[in-house]
Amino acid sequence: KQEVTQIPAALSVPEGENLVLNCSFTDSAIYNLQWFRQDPGKGLTSLLLIQSSQREQTSGRLNASLDKSSGRSTLYIAASQPGDSATYLCAVGNNNDMRFGAGTRLTVKP
């Protein structure tokens, strides 16, 4: 059974800092890994999707990497802004489902 862990559970940084969020998973036989953003009281917004054959994906200030052999993914946020404050969730796609971590709650202070 796939287990997904996200560290840290919460992170507070000053505006402008570069930061890294971590996601680890126990079963390396994955189809893809997806990073989501969730604002309070809202649904999930897809940020990046990395296929199992890929090593990284980039979108604007976001860069996500995937290392299947070690069961890890990182989400790098460059030059953080207060608007980046949200909970970030990673989801691992296996054969038939997506398993989520508990998320990292990010606060970017002005």
Place this chain on the structure above:
Amino acid sequence: EAGVAQSPRYKIIEKRQSVAFWCNPISGHATLYWYQQILGQGPKLLIQFQNNGVVDDSQLPKDRFSAERLKGVDSTLKIQPAKLEDSAVYLCASSFSVRGGTEAFFGQGTRLTVV
């Protein structure tokens, strides 16, 4: 392109009552998921449909929860009778393919409070 639509956005019911949630996925998406997200936790898969067939419902509490996807499009999730621990946000998502490899899109969710 329209996103995943869910209704209602909020629902408050008393324990032992019944409740139903509705989801309309993105047009053309074969796969539909229902997730339960308890405050402070990541979403937990309840049931996954491919078109109108169930792919995975291993984590669905079948004594009280039921779901259907008529004609392989809209879906409803029902709870009867509700318990206090069912208070959560219920999220619907859809993706183009039944297998992993395609992006999943989520609705805004239905926040259920059982009192």
